[in-house]
Amino acid sequence: MLIDSHCHVDFPELAEREDEVLAAMSANGVGRAICVGVSLEDFPRLIAMVDCHRDVYWASVGVHPAHTDCAEPDEARLIELAATPGVVAIGETGLDYHWHKDAPEWQRERFRTHIRAAKACGKPLIVHSRAAAADTLRILREEDAAACGGVMHCFSESREVAEQALALGFYISFSGVVTFKNARELKEVAAWAPLDRILVETDSPYLAPTPHRGQTNQPAWVKHVAEEIAFLRGVPFAVVEQATTENFFRLFTEAGHD
Ligand SMILES: [Zn+2]
Ligand SMILES: [Zn+2]
Incomplete structure (x- = not known):
């Protein structure tokens, strides 16, 4: 079984094809996915969908x-x-x-709030970092995010950044970007990263x-990501499938971490 550790199946373009998306997952051996939240406003819609398919989706x-023009979360609410x-x-x-080239302070404050909430409730973090690796790692360290752990999602940074994230106890999650022809450095990271x-x-x-570039992505296609990683590492597909699934269940559990 493969697992899609990060998707947004509650977004309209996928939600309106819900049955088809689930059938494709099943046909491709993708047994679970995390439907990742992006705003408090969308959370009721997301959790309603996850609730109907808890055997497949977590949230x-x-x-x-x-995101701007949305409710700002505080620690207690999270x-x-x-x-x-x-x-x-x-x-x-x-x-x-x-998306915010002025590197605004509110982003760093919002990030710190999430880290504090994750530590308080004993759940891991799903971290998005784009054009901000140094600050992301600095804040993870300053807030002692190693205490809750988590994943650097859609990892597209250098090996040096990966090493620092790993040193914090974080996992590295690869997306379809690793299948892109021009992602030379990322392919090297995927070939090297600890299994x-x-x-x-x-x-x-x-x-x-690849080979679906430009189309609406769906969880079933995580198979292409795992296939590429197996190719890059020179190991059978089943090795990557088993390792990434075991890693997923080590990091995420419904009961939370102790
Ligand atoms: Zn996302
Ligand atoms: Zn993201």
Whole structure:
């Protein structure tokens, strides 16, 4: 069984094809996915969907670092929502200086709030970092995020950044980006990263992997990500499948960590 550690199946383009998306997962041996929260406003919609398919979907709660014009979460609110059955993580959270090139202070504050909530409720973090690796790692260290652990989702940084994330006890999750021809440096990271610390994801509906580039991505296509990693490492597909699934269940559990 494969697992999509990060998707957004509650987004309209996938939610309106819910049955088809689930059937494709089943046909491709993808047995579970985390439907990742991006705002408090969308959380009721997300949890309603997850509740109908708890055998396949888990949820996370958080406010995406690039989102503006949305309710600002405080620690108490995140902790309260994280107690909802089916919620296994806090996020996605982090820093995104690609969409906010002025690197605003509110992003770092929002990120710190999520880390504190994750530590308080004993759930791992799902971290989004774009064009902000140094600040992301610095804040993870300053807030002692090693205490709750988590994953660097859609990892697309250098080996040096990966080494620092691993040193904090974090996992590295690869998306369809690793299948792109021009992702030379990332392919090297995927070939090198410790087998017991990697996850796979789609970030669907975005970032469809080769050979589906440009289409609406879906959790079933996490298979192409795992196939590429197996190819890059020169190991059978089953090795990557088993390792990433074991890693996933070591990091995420419905009961939370102690
Ligand atoms: Zn993200
Ligand atoms: Zn995402």
